[in-house]
Amino acid sequence: MTAEDRQLRGAVLGLGMIGRHHARLLQTVPFARLVGAVDPGGDRFGAVRDSRLVLDDVAALLADDPPDFAVIAVPTEEHVRCARQLAPAGVHLLVEKPLASTAAEARELIDVCERAGIRAAVGHVERYNPALIGLRERMDEVGAPFLIATERVGPFPDRVRDVGVVKDLATHDLDLVRWLGGAPIASVAAQISHRTGREHEDLVLITGRLGSDVAFNSVVDWLTPAKRRISRVLGDRGMLVADTLTADLTLFRNGAVTSEWSAAQALKGVAEGDSTRFALARREPLLVELEAFCAWVRGDDTAPIVTLHEGLETVGHAEAVLAAARSGETVRP
Numbered sequence: 001m002t003a004e005d006r007q008l009r010g011a012v013l014g015l016g017m018i019g020r021h022h023a024r025l026l027q028t029v030p031f032a033r034l035v036g037a038v039d040p041g042g043d044r045f046g047a048v049r050d051s052r053l054v055l056d057d058v059a060a061l062l063a064d065d066p067p068d069f070a071v072i073a074v075p076t077e078e079h080v081r082c083a084r085q086l087a088p089a090g091v092h093l094l095v096e097k098p099l100a101s102t103a104a105e106a107r108e109l110i111d112v113c114e115r116a117g118i119r120a121a122v123g124h125v126e127r128y129n130p131a132l133i134g135l136r137e138r139m140d141e142v143g144a145p146f147l148i149a150t151e152r153v154g155p156f157p158d159r160v161r162d163v164g165v166v167k168d169l170a171t172h173d174l175d176l177v178r179w180l181g182g183a184p185i186a187s188v189a190a191q192i193s194h195r196t197g198r199e200h201e202d203l204v205l206i207t208g209r210l211g212s213d214v215a216f217n218s219v220v221d222w223l224t225p226a227k228r229r230i231s232r233v234l235g236d237r238g239m240l241v242a243d244t245l246t247a248d249l250t251l252f253r254n255g256a257v258t259s260e261w262s263a264a265q266a267l268k269g270v271a272e273g274d275s276t277r278f279a280l281a282r283r284e285p286l287l288v289e290l291e292a293f294c295a296w297v298r299g300d301d302t303a304p305i306v307t308l309h310e311g312l313e314t315v316g317h318a319e320a321v322l323a324a325a326r327s328g329e330t331v332r333p
């Protein structure tokens with residue numbers, strides 16, 4: 001068997017901000033190789049080395065020898081249309097997050113994939129960030145968690161026109177709080193703002209609770225002049241903080257409260273203890289995601305993929321957040 005036989009044949013749909021990185025990786029990884037890339041706008045970032053692989057439409061990709069899998073990295077509202085074209089041809093699919101722009105479309109996408117009997121997963125890439133993987137592995141260090149807080153703020157990426165910040169960005173947080181907390185989202189309340197005059201919201205504050213009673217909050221916007229990506233878990237023995245921009249993970253332990261001041265001793269509080277910054281192996285999250293997806297396509301059912309049903313749930317939670325913001329009520333998804 002040659003090295004080429006061992007590689008899955010992959011394609012990328014959409015050579016934009018994220019698709020170009022999928023294309024870059026598929027031209028370098030040992031477990032797969034790029035056999036086609038579809039973008040009606042061409043390869044504007046020069047991501048594909050062999051220009052013969054850049055195609056105008058899906059029909060051209062499926063014409064001769066369809067790829068084993070394709071990464072759908074087109075604007076969110078186009079995901080379901082691409083899945084409808086590819087799944088019936090037996091092409092396995094890695095669909096960028098969020099799975100679709102509405103829960104109804106996400107359900108249709110699942111139906112299309114199930115009927116075709118293909119393997120399909122969602123690219124919630126934060127789950128492959130070394131800082132968050134490390135945080136999840138070390139949850140015991142903080143004792144029983146009672147709060148998960150995330151912050152995902154920064155400037156507006158001009159590319160996003162079809163959805164607002166809740167579906168484009170907060171879907172990362174809605175997926176993460178559930179994944180870190182190990183329990184479903186039970187309720188959400190939210191505030192949104194439209195500061196920049198676009199049709200969709202550009203800021204959201206979410207507060208919610210998991211079924212396990214752990215509270216969570218997420219601050220997400222496209223309005224902050226400095227990019228921040230922080231997730232922290234607070235427990236009764238300390239706090240873990242992951243910075244997914246720098247892939248840093250730090251543990252802050254509670255200290256033992258000792259005070260000679262008797263009034264303060266009567267109060268049961270938290271004191272500052274030791275802190276540890278972990279040395280992590282920093283592998284590129286998108287590469288780890290592709291590796292897991294390809295292993296799963298090859299039949300490794302233990303590979304850590306994000307299922308379409310989890311992707312649907314997250315789109316449903318985003319819709320619950322928007323409904324909560326509109327009504328001012330707490331919503332139980």
Ligand SMILES: NC(=O)c1ccc[n+]([C@@H]2O[C@H](COP(=O)([O-])OP(=O)(O)OC[C@H]3O[C@@H](n4cnc5c(N)ncnc54)[C@H](O)[C@@H]3O)[C@@H](O)[C@H]2O)c1
Pocket residue numbers: 013014015016017018019038039040041042072073074075076078082096097098123124125159160168
């Ligand atoms: N995982 C992440 O962190 C992450 C980051 C960015 C974007 N995304 C997701 O990836 C998707 C794409 O986002 P982006 O920022 O790369 O968008 P983008 O606008 O930069 O690129 C989209 C590309 O798709 C092309 N396109 C449009 N319709 C197409 C079709 N039918 N077939 C083939 N190509 C088509 C466009 O010409 C464009 O080049 C969105 O769903 C987004 O939410 C995920």
